[in-house]
Amino acid sequence: MSPASSPLLAMRGISKRYPGVQALAGVDLELGRGELLGLVGENGAGKSTLMKVLAGAERRDAGEILLEDRPLAAAGPAEVRRLGVNMVYQEFNLVPSLTVAENVVLGAEPRTRLGFLRRREERERVARLFREEIGVPLDPDAPVERLSVAERQMVEIGRALFVSSKVLVLDEPSSALTPRELERLFAVLRRLAAAGVGVVYISHRLGEVLELCSRVVVLRDGRTVAGFRVEGDPRALTRGIVRAMVGRELSEEYPDLPPPQPREALRVESLSSPGRFQEISFGLRAGEVLGLAGLVGAGRSDVLAAIYGAAPAASGRILLDGRPVRIARAADALAEGIGLVTEDRARFGIVPDRSVRENVSLASLRALSTFGFVRRRRESEEVGTLARDLAVRAPSLESRIVDLSGGNQQKALVARALLTRARILLLDEPTRGVDVGARAELYTLVASLVSKGAAVLLASSDLLEVLGMSHRILVFRGGRIVGELPRMAPSREAQEKVMALAAA
Numbered sequence: 001m002s003p004a005s006s007p008l009l010a011m012r013g014i015s016k017r018y019p020g021v022q023a024l025a026g027v028d029l030e031l032g033r034g035e036l037l038g039l040v041g042e043n044g045a046g047k048s049t050l051m052k053v054l055a056g057a058e059r060r061d062a063g064e065i066l067l068e069d070r071p072l073a074a075a076g077p078a079e080v081r082r083l084g085v086n087m088v089y090q091e092f093n094l095v096p097s098l099t100v101a102e103n104v105v106l107g108a109e110p111r112t113r114l115g116f117l118r119r120r121e122e123r124e125r126v127a128r129l130f131r132e133e134i135g136v137p138l139d140p141d142a143p144v145e146r147l148s149v150a151e152r153q154m155v156e157i158g159r160a161l162f163v164s165s166k167v168l169v170l171d172e173p174s175s176a177l178t179p180r181e182l183e184r185l186f187a188v189l190r191r192l193a194a195a196g197v198g199v200v201y202i203s204h205r206l207g208e209v210l211e212l213c214s215r216v217v218v219l220r221d222g223r224t225v226a227g228f229r230v231e232g233d234p235r236a237l238t239r240g241i242v243r244a245m246v247g248r249e250l251s252e253e254y255p256d257l258p259p260p261q262p263r264e265a266l267r268v269e270s271l272s273s274p275g276r277f278q279e280i281s282f283g284l285r286a287g288e289v290l291g292l293a294g295l296v297g298a299g300r301s302d303v304l305a306a307i308y309g310a311a312p313a314a315s316g317r318i319l320l321d322g323r324p325v326r327i328a329r330a331a332d333a334l335a336e337g338i339g340l341v342t343e344d345r346a347r348f349g350i351v352p353d354r355s356v357r358e359n360v361s362l363a364s365l366r367a368l369s370t371f372g373f374v375r376r377r378r379e380s381e382e383v384g385t386l387a388r389d390l391a392v393r394a395p396s397l398e399s400r401i402v403d404l405s406g407g408n409q410q411k412a413l414v415a416r417a418l419l420t421r422a423r424i425l426l427l428d429e430p431t432r433g434v435d436v437g438a439r440a441e442l443y444t445l446v447a448s449l450v451s452k453g454a455a456v457l458l459a460s461s462d463l464l465e466v467l468g469m470s471h472r473i474l475v476f477r478g479g480r481i482v483g484e485l486p487r488m489a490p491s492r493e494a495q496e497k498v499m500a501l502a503a504a
Contacts, residue, residue, distance in 0.1 A: 006069055007030040007031055007032050007033075007066075008031050008032055008033045008035070008067070008068060008166065008167065008198045009029075009030065009031040009054075009065070009066070009067055009085075009167050009198055010029075010030050010031075010065070010066040011027065011028065011029040011030075011050070011053075011054065011063065011064075011065050012028050012063055012064050012065075012066075013026045013027075013028065013062060013063035013064065014026070014027045014028075014029075014050060014053055014060050014062070014063035014065070015027075015060065015061045015062040015063055016046075016049055016050075016053060016058060016059075016060055016061050017061055018403065019395070020395035020396070020399070021395050022222055023046050023049045023222055024046045024049055024050055024053070024060075024222045025221075025222045025223050026062075026063070026223065027046065027050055027063075027219065027222065027223060027224050028224055029050065029217060029224065031167065031198040031200060032198060033196050033198060034193045034194065034195075034196045034197065034198065035193065035198050035199070035214065035215065036189065036190070036193050036199045036201060036212055036213045036214055036215075037198070037199065037200050037201065037213055037214075037215050037216075037217065038201050038202075038203070038209035038210075038212070038213035038215065038216040038217070038230075039051075039200055039201070039202045039216075039217050039219070040202070040203070040204070040206065040209060040216060040217070040218055040219070040241060040245060041218055041219035041220055041245055041435070042220065042245055042246060042391075042393075042407075042435040042436075042437055042438070043391075043393060043405045043406075043407030043408045043411070043433070043434065043435045043438060044393035044404070044405045044407070044408055045219040045220050045221065045222065045245070045435075046219050046221075046222040046223075047171070047202050047219055048089075048090060048171055048202070048405060048406065049222075050219070051087060051169045051171060051200065051202065052087075053065075054072075054080075054085060054087070054167075054169065055077055055080055055081075055085060055086075055087040055169065056075050056076050056077040056078075056079065056080035056081075056085075057077050057087075067083065067084070067085065067166065067167070068166070072085075081163065083166075084164065084165055084166030084167060085165070085166065085167045085169070086160040086163060086165045086167070086168050086169070087160065087168075087169040087170075087171065088156045088157055088159075088160045088168075088169065088170045088171060088173050089156065089171055090171040090172040090202075090406045090433055091346050091406055092152050092153070092156055092346065093156065094144050094152060094155060094156065094159075095144065096143070096144050096145035097143065097144075097145060098143070098144060099140065099141050099142060099143055099144065100126065100130075100138050100139065100140050100141070100142050100144060100147075100155055100158075101122055101123045101126040101127075101140035101141065102122075103144055103155055103159060104126045104129070104140075104155060104158045104159045104162050105122050105125075105126065105162060106159070123140045123141070125162070126140040126158065126162070127140045129158055129161060129162060130154070130158055133161060133188055133191075134154060134157065134158060134161070134184060134185070134188060135184040135187075135188075136151075136154050136181065136184065138151060138154060138155065138158075148296055148297055148301075149301075149343050149344050149429075150177055150178070150181065150296035150297075150461070151296065151297075153173065153177065154177075154181070156173075157170070157173060157185065157188075161188065161192075165192070165197050166197060166198065167197070167198045167199075167200070168189075168192060168197055168198070168199050168200070169199075169200040169202070170189075170199070170200070170201050170202065171202045172202060172203055172204070172406070172432070172433045173185065173201075173203075174203060174205060174208055177296075177461060178295050178296060178461055178499075178502075179463060179495060179499060180295070180499070180503065181296070182208065186211070186212055189201070189212065190212075201213055204407070204431075204433065204434060204435050204436055204439070205462065206238055206241060206242070206436065207238075207464070210230050210234060210237065210238065213230055214229070214230050215227065215228065215229055215230065216228045216230060216241060218241060218244040218245055220244065220245060220246075220247065225244055226240075226241075226244035228240060228241060228244075242436055242437075245435070245436060245437065246435075246436070246437040253436075253439065253440055253443065253468065254443060254468030254469060254490065255443055255444050255447040256447070257289060257447055257450060257469070257471060257487075258287060258447075258450065258451045259287070259471075260285040260286065260287040260288035260450075260471055261285055261286040261287040261288075261453060262285065263285060263286045263321070264283045264284070264285050264286075264321075264322065265284055265285060265286040265288075265320065265321060265423065265424055265455040266283070266284040266307075266318070266319070266320060266424055266455060266457075267281075267282070267283045267284070267318070267319040267322075268280055268281060268282060268303075268307065268316065268317075268318050268319075269281050269316055269317050269318075269319070270315065270316040270317070271303065271306060271307075271313045271315075271316035271317075271318070272313060272314055272315045272316055273302065273306060273311070273312075273313045273314050273315075274314060276299060276302040276311075276479060277299035277302050277303055277306075277313075277476075277479035277480065278479050278480055279316075279480065280299070280303055280316070280480070280481060281316075281481075282474060282481065284424070284455045284457060285455065286423075286453045286454070286455050287450045287451065287452075287453050287454070287455065288450065288455055288456070288471050288472070289446065289450055289456040289458055289469055289470050289471055290455075290456070290457050290458065290470060290471065290472055290473075290474065291458050291459075291460070291466035291467070291469065291470030291472065291473040291474070292304075292457060292458065292459040292460075292466075292473075292474050292476060293459075293460075293463060293466050293473055293474070293475050293476065293498050293502060294475055294476030294477055294502045295477065295502050295503060296461075298476035298477050298478065298479065298502065299476045299478075299479040299480070300428075300459040300476050301343050301428050301459060302479075303476075304340065304426045304428050304457060304459055307327065307333070307338065307426060307457075308327070308330055308333045308338060308340040308426055309327040309328055309329045309330050309331075309332050309333045310329075310330055310340070310342075310348075312327065312328055312329075320336055320337075320424070334363055334420060334422075336424075337420075337421075337422050337423040337424060338422055338423075338424045338425075338426065339363070339416075339417035339418070339420045339422030339424070339425050339426065340417060340425075340426040340428070341413050341414055341416075341417045341425075341426070341427045341428060341429075341430045342413070342428055343428040343429040343432065343459075345406075345409055345410055345413055345432075349409070349413045350401050350402065350409050350412070350413065351401070352400070352401065352402035353400060353402065354400070354401060355397060355398045355399060355400060355401065356383070356387070356392065356394050356396075356397045356398070356399055356400075356401050356404070356412055357379065357380060357383050357397040357398060359401045359412055359413075359416065360383045360386065360387070360412050360415045360416045360419060361374075361379050361382075361383055361416075361419060362416060363416055363417070363419070363420050364382075364416075364419045364420050364421075367420075367421075368382070380397060382419060383397055383415070383419065384397060386415040386418055386419055387411075387412075387415060389415075389441065389445065390411040390414060390415055390438060390441060390442065390445070391411070391437065391438050391441060392404075392408050392411045392412055392415065393405070393408050394408060405433075406433040407433040407434045407435055407438065410430070410431070410432055410433050410434050411434060411438055411442075414427075414430055414442060418445070418449075422454070423453070423454055423455065424454070424455045424456075424457075425446075425449070425454060425455070425456045425457070426456075426457050426459075427446075427456060427457065427458045427459065427460075428459045429459065429460055429461065430442065430458070430460070431460070431462070431465060443468075443469060446458075446469065458470060463490075463494075463495045463498055463499075464490040464495070466498070467487075467488055467489070467490040467491075467494050467495070467498075468490045470487060471487050472484060472485065472486060472487065473485040473486075473487075473488075473498065475498055475501040475502050476502070477501065477502055477503070482501050482502075483501040485497060485498065485501075
């Protein structure tokens with residue numbers, strides 16, 4: 001290959017092994033100047049590990065990396081970032097106690113000749129970055145710990161864009177973004193590519209990948225198994241990519257949902273919490289999936305947290321089967337048969353240093369115990385069954401959950417909620433970072449649960465998911481319900497109907 005046509009980035013024969021698992025086995029990847037490259041695969045396929053090796057967050061066991069034909073030594077993240085390789089991680093890499101501006105410039109702070117920080121310049125540059133380049137006017141003085149998941153995602157993106165990049169890697173950047181925010185992100189990435197920056201875009205949402213990227217590389221079991229040019233029939237291309245990812249054909253993504261029962265399982269009346277949501281009232285029938293849609297900060301997650309007792313409302317009431325109940329904490333919700341999958345698994349979901357088994361069974365220990373002693377055999381059997389049903393990929397149930405990929409951690413949290421045998425499930429971004437095969441399995445499980453009378457509240461920033469998996473949709477805006485829509489087939493037109501209400 002001549003110097004003129006040589007790739008911007010070349011990763012050759014990259015291998016990485018962890019205890020009990022070969023994460024990467026001789027992976028090859030090339031990225032051209034100004035190329036938008038999609039990197040896809042099932043959870044645990046090795047995508048994030050490969051990019052962490054590139055970013056200096058993990059050391060490779062074998063292989064070489066060339067950046068502009070020069071070897072990229074096994075340096076740390078700060079040195080790799082200085083050389084022009086930046087990564088937006090799936091799990092946020094922010095300092096919660098610092099402000100937006102302080103997080104964005106961390107490690108690249110503007111300084112005077114004498115070494116003093118230029119705080120005013122730093123703040124102005126960050127404000128301009130979010131306002132003009134990203135299109136999301138975040139307050140540079142806001143503490144990150146007070147931001148929503150989607151806002152923290154934008155801070156991660158801003159941090160990567162603040163410094164000059166040759167290669168930019170984004171790992172599941174859209175998992176908490178609305179369609180409008182995603183359009184803004186894509187516009188930024190296209191501008192960067194036009195300026196010669198190579199972009200690697202990792203996502204389980206294949207529609208996004210095909211819309212943004214010109215080429216797609218598929219990993220499976222730590223190996224490069226296929227590459228596709230984004231051209232021709234989109235449906236045929238999607239089927240080919242999915243087949244390469246999972247090694248088999250998948251049926252239609254969204255299953256048929258049985259009609260709901262007449263019985264009302266849950267009702268909330270005039271639920272209010274100043275500054276979060278106001279006068280929220282709706283009913284949820286047994287056997288129904290009720291979708292909650294809206295822009296970031298519209299109140300969906302806050303309402304779910306109130307119903308679960310994680311952040312109780314200031315006023316209003318909750319009724320189960322027509323009976324008023326008081327839910328002041330999560331234990332009250334569990335006792336009433338309400339389960340939650342949180343949107344923020346890193347902060348409120350997983351217990352990092354505990355095993356997969358312990359994390360899944362955490363909310364069901366009383367049911368799995370006799371005379372105060374956990375029945376380990378039964379616990380392992382029930383956790384193992386759910387782990388197989390949801391295709392949780394781990395060396396064993398005794399592996400630390402923090403050592404799993406983000407998508408497999410998410411599937412473990414879904415398994416936790418299912419193990420409680422809750423009759424009302426609150427699913428907040430349940431498929432964030434989950435691969436296409438596991439999504440289909442999760443959707444089938446939800447359809448099976450509602451066919452047996454369970455009731456589900458589904459909040460998701462993925463409008464196609466809300467449309468495909470809901471009997472009805474409530475649209476939130478500014479902490480209020482502003483509309484209700486009937487079941488509609490997933491389509492661009494249907495998404496526009498939802499957004500017309502959410503962003504009016």
